[in-house]
Amino acid sequence: MPVIDYIFDISISNAQKYCSASFWDDKQTVLRLVQTNGSLLQYAFKRLRNDKHVVFTAALSTPDSFAYASDALKSDKKYVKNLVIAYGIPFVYACNAIHDDDKLAFIAVKHTARNINYVSDRLCHNKQLQLMALTHKKPWYNIPKALARDADIIVAAIKNKVLQDSTTIGSVLPAHDFNSWVSVTTNEFNMAYVPKRYRNLHGFYLAVLKQNPLCFPYIPKHLQLNRRLVRAAVSGKGIILQFVSHKFLLDRSVVMTAVLNDGSALQWAPMFQSDRDVVMAAVSNNGYALQYASHSLQADKEIVLTALNNPNSCGVYKYVGIRDDVDVALAAIKHDEYALGYASPQLQDNEEVVMAAVSRCGLALCSASPRLKNMHKIILAAVTNCESALLYVPKKLRSKSIVLTAIHGSLKLSCIPAELKTDLDINAKLFQHYSAYYYQINPNLFSNPNFIRRILWNNGLFYTEIVKCRIIVGTIPLPAIVDMLIVLMFSKIAGK
Numbered sequence: 001m002p003v004i005d006y007i008f009d010i011s012i013s014n015a016q017k018y019c020s021a022s023f024w025d026d027k028q029t030v031l032r033l034v035q036t037n038g039s040l041l042q043y044a045f046k047r048l049r050n051d052k053h054v055v056f057t058a059a060l061s062t063p064d065s066f067a068y069a070s071d072a073l074k075s076d077k078k079y080v081k082n083l084v085i086a087y088g089i090p091f092v093y094a095c096n097a098i099h100d101d102d103k104l105a106f107i108a109v110k111h112t113a114r115n116i117n118y119v120s121d122r123l124c125h126n127k128q129l130q131l132m133a134l135t136h137k138k139p140w141y142n143i144p145k146a147l148a149r150d151a152d153i154i155v156a157a158i159k160n161k162v163l164q165d166s167t168t169i170g171s172v173l174p175a176h177d178f179n180s181w182v183s184v185t186t187n188e189f190n191m192a193y194v195p196k197r198y199r200n201l202h203g204f205y206l207a208v209l210k211q212n213p214l215c216f217p218y219i220p221k222h223l224q225l226n227r228r229l230v231r232a233a234v235s236g237k238g239i240i241l242q243f244v245s246h247k248f249l250l251d252r253s254v255v256m257t258a259v260l261n262d263g264s265a266l267q268w269a270p271m272f273q274s275d276r277d278v279v280m281a282a283v284s285n286n287g288y289a290l291q292y293a294s295h296s297l298q299a300d301k302e303i304v305l306t307a308l309n310n311p312n313s314c315g316v317y318k319y320v321g322i323r324d325d326v327d328v329a330l331a332a333i334k335h336d337e338y339a340l341g342y343a344s345p346q347l348q349d350n351e352e353v354v355m356a357a358v359s360r361c362g363l364a365l366c367s368a369s370p371r372l373k374n375m376h377k378i379i380l381a382a383v384t385n386c387e388s389a390l391l392y393v394p395k396k397l398r399s400k401s402i403v404l405t406a407i408h409g410s411l412k413l414s415c416i417p418a419e420l421k422t423d424l425d426i427n428a429k430l431f432q433h434y435s436a437y438y439y440q441i442n443p444n445l446f447s448n449p450n451f452i453r454r455i456l457w458n459n460g461l462f463y464t465e466i467v468k469c470r471i472i473v474g475t476i477p478l479p480a481i482v483d484m485l486i487v488l489m490f491s492k493i494a495g496k
Helices: 003-007 012-018 021-025 027-036 038-043 052-061 063-068 077-087 089-093 102-111 113-118 127-134 151-159 166-172 178-184 202-211 213-218 221-225 227-236 238-243 252-261 263-268 276-285 287-292 301-308 326-335 351-360 362-367 376-385 387-392 400-406 424-433 435-439 443-447 449-459 463-473 478-495
Strands: none
Touching: 021 027, 027 038, 027 052, 038 052, 038 063, 052 063, 052 077, 063 089, 077 102, 089 113, 102 113, 102 127, 113 127, 127 151, 151 178, 178 202, 202 213, 202 227, 213 227, 213 238, 221 227, 227 238, 227 252, 238 252, 238 263, 252 263, 252 276, 263 276, 263 287, 276 287, 276 301, 287 301, 301 326, 326 351, 351 362, 351 376, 362 376, 362 387, 376 387, 376 400, 387 400, 400 424
């Protein structure tokens, strides 16, 4: 029907005004319309609003369009279940019997927490259903009063950051519920409302620290001097070492426990920065910890290699005390593309090291020695890895073959020698990898039929793109445009 193409351009409010009644009684027409905008289901005839296929198509486009479905479909449990599983939202428009169905209610709430607002009064007081809704950040004020003082509900609300008012927590949570108070004591604010019976209880804070070691700075000061609590905190979060008493910074076992959890904790233990075992444990956990080791250990090859072989070692090479060792340099290059810049001049002139660096990142060519910057295979490896490495290739060596190798992304024209900027092959390849390049292309090339055929055949460009080029760069001869269209036509046929 020709009129169907017109309906897409008129507003929904005028849809019924411009279309005859028979229009909304045609299933195929309505299907096409609701596929684009499900809200148009409201104008369909009753028999189509009772059609499962039509309603499902409308809901697929606009989930809220289920509001316009027939009462029979809204009462169909199996049908509603499929829609709820797929979209969740249509649950609000279902009949009361479905709102009171346990299985469908759980499916709906699991999909979208707001569906808890539409379940029956009986299910609204279902504890398990409310707990599921809280995992999806359901607002606390919607919790029924009968469940508002339930310990499990309160704990779930706090864990999911639905309930964060410490005053409310202190007033609703029973003081005798040890496990619940352990679960909710997660920050300094909640710590202030811990019942008096727990405030000096060693076991309570031990349980709290095992759950959240970051609470350590907020536990009572006299308990911060308890060695067992300190170990529990630093074993969970090594960085807690910065908050412990000075006497524990002299305790080797406490420091070792901290660096095993987080190597960066070594920075707060200056007395052990020369201890080989402690430093080895720290760099094994975090390569960056090498920066906190003593100068003598920064020059220890075993420790250095352990740090560099750690996945978290990018940027560590600048702290290494041995810059002229090939093994150390190769280990650094594996995780740090800029490592060659920190190597000694001897290694920057080492073919094996430089090849490894430019293969890892072509831009490392900038740190290579002048001798290796002139070596063909080093240049080739660099520009193959990164087109911008061409910037660091001596101008006299930027040959056509090197430039063509470098073109596999958005290469800057400033990298290309002036005599090659009008080269047919180079421009065609630039266009192939970066079609927006036509803004900078030499206008004279568009008068070359071979160039036009080349870019069209390689890129599969649409005619409109070529016309854009014509508008931007000037004029393309009519025969060239005809040639382009012929080539495009044959390329499409070949593609089929």
